[in-house]
Amino acid sequence: MEINPILQNVLAPPVLFFLIGAISVLFKSDLEIPAPLPKLFSLYLLLAIGFKGGIEIQKSGFTDQVLPTLSAAILMSLVIPLIGFLILRFKFDVFNSAAIAAAYGSISAVTFISAESFLESQKIAFDGFMVGALALMESPAIIVGLLLVKFAAPKNRPKSRKMYLSAILHESLLNGSVYLLLSSLIVGFLTASSNPSGIAKMEPFTGQLFYGAECFFLLDMGIVAAQRLPRLKNAGSFLIGFAIFMPLFNAFIGVFVARFLSLGPGNALLFVVLCASASYLAVPAAMRMTVPEAKSSYYISTTLGLTFPFNIVLGIPIYMSLVNTVIPLSPL
Amino acid sequence: MEINPILQNVLAPPVLFFLIGAISVLFKSDLEIPAPLPKLFSLYLLLAIGFKGGIEIQKSGFTDQVLPTLSAAILMSLVIPLIGFLILRFKFDVFNSAAIAAAYGSISAVTFISAESFLESQKIAFDGFMVGALALMESPAIIVGLLLVKFAAPKNRPKSRKMYLSAILHESLLNGSVYLLLSSLIVGFLTASSNPSGIAKMEPFTGQLFYGAECFFLLDMGIVAAQRLPRLKNAGSFLIGFAIFMPLFNAFIGVFVARFLSLGPGNALLFVVLCASASYLAVPAAMRMTVPEAKSSYYISTTLGLTFPFNIVLGIPIYMSLVNTVIPLSPL
Amino acid sequence: MEINPILQNVLAPPVLFFLIGAISVLFKSDLEIPAPLPKLFSLYLLLAIGFKGGIEIQKSGFTDQVLPTLSAAILMSLVIPLIGFLILRFKFDVFNSAAIAAAYGSISAVTFISAESFLESQKIAFDGFMVGALALMESPAIIVGLLLVKFAAPKNRPKSRKMYLSAILHESLLNGSVYLLLSSLIVGFLTASSNPSGIAKMEPFTGQLFYGAECFFLLDMGIVAAQRLPRLKNAGSFLIGFAIFMPLFNAFIGVFVARFLSLGPGNALLFVVLCASASYLAVPAAMRMTVPEAKSSYYISTTLGLTFPFNIVLGIPIYMSLVNTVIPLSPL
Amino acid sequence: MKRLDLIFSERELDAIIKTLEKANVPGYTVMKHATGRGPERVVTEDMEFTGLGANAHVIVFCEQEIIDKMRDNIRDELSYYGGVAYISEATPL
Amino acid sequence: MKRLDLIFSERELDAIIKTLEKANVPGYTVMKHATGRGPERVVTEDMEFTGLGANAHVIVFCEQEIIDKMRDNIRDELSYYGGVAYISEATPL
Amino acid sequence: MKRLDLIFSERELDAIIKTLEKANVPGYTVMKHATGRGPERVVTEDMEFTGLGANAHVIVFCEQEIIDKMRDNIRDELSYYGGVAYISEATPL
Ligand SMILES: Nc1ncnc2c1ncn2[C@@H]1O[C@H](COP(=O)(O)O)[C@@H](O)[C@H]1O
Ligand SMILES: Nc1ncnc2c1ncn2[C@@H]1O[C@H](COP(=O)(O)O)[C@@H](O)[C@H]1O
Numbered sequence A, B, C: 001m002e003i004n005p006i007l008q009n010v011l012a013p014p015v016l017f018f019l020i021g022a023i024s025v026l027f028k029s030d031l032e033i034p035a036p037l038p039k040l041f042s043l044y045l046l047l048a049i050g051f052k053g054g055i056e057i058q059k060s061g062f063t064d065q066v067l068p069t070l071s072a073a074i075l076m077s078l079v080i081p082l083i084g085f086l087i088l089r090f091k092f093d094v095f096n097s098a099a100i101a102a103a104y105g106s107i108s109a110v111t112f113i114s115a116e117s118f119l120e121s122q123k124i125a126f127d128g129f130m131v132g133a134l135a136l137m138e139s140p141a142i143i144v145g146l147l148l149v150k151f152a153a154p155k156n157r158p159k160s161r162k163m164y165l166s167a168i169l170h171e172s173l174l175n176g177s178v179y180l181l182l183s184s185l186i187v188g189f190l191t192a193s194s195n196p197s198g199i200a201k202m203e204p205f206t207g208q209l210f211y212g213a214e215c216f217f218l219l220d221m222g223i224v225a226a227q228r229l230p231r232l233k234n235a236g237s238f239l240i241g242f243a244i245f246m247p248l249f250n251a252f253i254g255v256f257v258a259r260f261l262s263l264g265p266g267n268a269l270l271f272v273v274l275c276a277s278a279s280y281l282a283v284p285a286a287m288r289m290t291v292p293e294a295k296s297s298y299y300i301s302t303t304l305g306l307t308f309p310f311n312i313v314l315g316i317p318i319y320m321s322l323v324n325t326v327i328p329l330s331p332l
Numbered sequence D, E, F: 001m002k003r004l005d006l007i008f009s010e011r012e013l014d015a016i017i018k019t020l021e022k023a024n025v026p027g028y029t030v031m032k033h034a035t036g037r038g039p040e041r042v043v044t045e046d047m048e049f050t051g052l053g054a055n056a057h058v059i060v061f062c063e064q065e066i067i068d069k070m071r072d073n074i075r076d077e078l079s080y081y082g083g084v085a086y087i088s089e090a091t092p093l
């Protein structure tokens, strides 16, 4: 693993602003981005990612690679929570294990766009349809997590709290961030197919502004992550280890799946990053509602306080060198 | 009436985002755009509409059509509330009738810009000075509404609540959204006449960003409208009918006035839309302060929950075909 | 002093929007920009100023003029609070004198960018490294202010409130707005030196949007300033006089320092404006925390209610003619 | 000491504060962006951007006499525009 | 009259309001964006943008009987999801 | 049980929370963005973006003993920086 790509990754504005945010907490600066401004940027990023992804999918059409890749993505988001659950059960009860496992099976959109920015700066091509994979990996992990609770812990719950399949589907598909991403993707698709002049008119908002808004949001994420970090201590070393090991492990599986799918290096990195990233928007929202028995500080501190910064700063270049090592090997 | 323009209207990003917002409420998604973000977009849109309108008016100058059109616009916003009042009095007291009538005499800026977007996508020309009509139609309707209360219901009010002319003028001219639109128009005018380099520097903010910001705001308006809709049931079928019939009726008068003014089809549509749209910013603000006897849920649920979505989704293409039918007829 | 540059300054969109905000308060309009929207624009402006400044400094490198100018800037922000303190002590206690003096020694970033906009509209060149002076003048004034409290009023304070040097440094360097400006400057510098493609990607956000965002923020500043103005009456005529006299006095010293540094007219104006402007972000934050004995209404009403509008509307063109008078004189 | 809780539309805030000041309250606290339902209407967060605004929750710690002074004015205001006002006991820390 | 203060995660707001309405409260006030710490968890402002949300503070002025009607439902909800509920005396102005 | 209401500048929030935690309060709730007027100063919403910030309203439900433990520290803090603190009775639902 070379040090150069790591440094190059760190010296890009989004990562630098993330570090600035984190350092401000370390040094006890009173820099603050008050609510609901982070929500504004988070909504904007989801809308823009979805819209641009929808356009790309419409443009590229459903090529040979699209369907296998999307299916593999869904499969990964079903399998990863199961593996995570088995590991976490060594230390945690069913509720906490299921909630944390679901978070790691799902994805982080901002980690994904950081990987896109990294690829752009490295001038490595990737396809727009990967946003489809992003959109499709959010819900299955939530469903698996909730089904695990339903079937593995039916007796530990009061009867009035029985979990119905309809509620599980509702939480996983109509969750605000899942819904916004998916529906913006559809808007993008429809616009590209029936109203192409609309694309150019949206471009300054969803396109040109994107990078700067990403930086601003990462500044806030740096603050949030650094504030979460000390809380991890209470979570214990097992969970701290899990928050670093699990992404690496998922990346490792992911890169071989990517090779099996014959993805190019750009798409492969994005696929690996989706596997390695963990959710702090959709999954916590769903778990807080349906599995209040799980400690939210567990699944939030790990994903936001450790896994997210790890992926943003070190993970992406590490996964890139992993991709560069595994992908060029002779095809299976 | 062809179905094609309606579908084309619906497939534009702003209308799609509006529908996404509305559907999220229908499906009980927890998608939410927390306060004060909608206010940010609403302030931005008013500022940008005004600024761009001011520039256009300065550029085009006061042509032959400008003065008659603006006068007719003011006239319409004086007459419509009177007609509305007479209709509403069949069912409602003076307070509610005056408040609702004022809302329908005034205008909705977002309906106006949706009509502009529609015209642009249909490649139909229109003039910048129509923003002047927009700006001038807000206040007169408020004044008429308040005068109706003053003279039609003097005995039903406690003496301490006497309505003074100065208060009426204050509410109608210095209302936040009226004031911002009018003064941004003046800023645009002054900038165009004495500081043309300022136009180019503002363009990315007020111009390029506009379409995207409009989409984001319409996403929120979809949520708001759909949340308001069920409340209409309490208002009764008379008011539901009024919220659909009145815009159509106003459009009908409007299109003949437009023909009388010899407006081209683009300007005619905008004129008709101004007549047909109803206010949910300036008028409710004024009525809440000065006519608390009126039920705010009446004038808000109708304008936001029914008239606004109707105009955005179906009304604009309907009015367009109305314009296309009436305008090309031999001049009066 | 010609009247023309003042009128030209007033007819630029930023100043017009400032006036619109102020007039809305005068006429009791209910126009309001609710919290935390002003914070959004204030954070954005600091980030963008810093980022662009960092790029400029990297591009221009450390020329002959840079170091002397930055040193002089720091010196000014050390000396001005001392002079201000001596003047203010005629009327106020140590706490209030130190807090107000610190505010006038420090700077206002928005006044600075208004001066930049003025220079651009007048087509007068200036250097990007002046943002370095802006960034470096915030902290020293705070340090001087707090040291004045520490040494001039040790007995008037409860022992539990002893002021430690570490706290003084913390407040002056890690204050949110100081930190964001400085660290964005570093990000800009690093981006320009190691990731030039990042500059173009940030440009729509930090560059193109800037002027419009400045206008929006100034609209709010107009409201805030006009709301603060009547409170000045309680502060008394001495403080009102100080709020006008002190900027002029500082500008006067500043212009001769600028001449001594052989700055061109553009850089000279910016230098003078830094001396003449007063802080309403960093200094109040620091003083509220560490010198609660000082009345915040004193240091806020003067800087925001009087000095800021004076500088924005009249000050900048006045300082320009001062620069034009003093600078072309034969070198010292 | 008493604690007075007032909840009403933020559009009437200036008028109510004027009433408080006229009665010489020692201070007051305002929390805006409150929503709710009363006998008269429903106030929701999503309507804040329109002209309707949300509610304000005003807390005043003061002596009974001051409350007596402003009772009629506040009642008058709230009965016309809507809103509620309740008094409870409070002891300074 | 009584004053009921409820503080809990804003994600449960709809359920709690349904409970209040079922008991026919005369009205209620909601203040969102509250943060805090309880025996169960810490709620911070910086997490509002994530799915966790902040707390809601709900105030209800009503008669004792209404409180009796909804006590069990509210207790059930709060003991499962977290949150606190306290009653105090209040007199209409 | 008691209810403690603290209102003070949000800039002192960390210090006050530290004091609460040291006295082992079972929990607390914070509502930021409060404005108001006290004997010392006026806090307005439009100043929130500057360094001054707005007020915080902190509510603590706890036993009298805990209040006794932290009384001096809180009084000290509030008398120096400004702000008010009041106690009232509260019964758990
Ligand atoms: N019984 C109550 N308890 C708590 N808040 C109330 C109550 N009744 C009314 N309110 C509040 O007062 C506001 C105005 O009430 P209204 O009288 O309906 O205009 C409502 O939006 C609620 O926030
Ligand atoms: N003793 C208390 N006093 C005031 N607020 C409390 C107290 N205990 C809990 N809370 C509030 O109730 C929320 C939920 O508490 P929890 O039971 O930990 O889920 C916390 O975030 C606090 O805002």
Ligand SMILES: Nc1ncnc2c1ncn2[C@@H]1O[C@H](COP(=O)(O)O)[C@@H](O)[C@H]1O
Pocket: D025, D026, D027, D028, D029, D030, D059, D060, D061, D062, F007, F008, F009, F034, F035, F036, F037, F038, F039, F040, F041, F042, F043, F055, F081, F082, F083, F084
């Ligand atoms: N009598 C009071 N009733 C309610 N709130 C008060 C009262 N006095 C002061 N406050 C609040 O406490 C804050 C700080 O007060 P001060 O002591 O002036 O710094 C004010 O901004 C008000 O929000």
Ligand code: NA
Pocket: A080, A103, A104, A105, A106, A107, A250, A274, A275, A276, A277, A278
């Ligand atoms: Na994952």
Ligand code: NA
Pocket: B080, B103, B104, B105, B106, B107, B250, B274, B275, B276, B277, B278
């Ligand atoms: Na109309």
Ligand code: NA
Pocket: C080, C103, C104, C105, C106, C107, C250, C274, C275, C276, C277, C278
């Ligand atoms: Na200065």
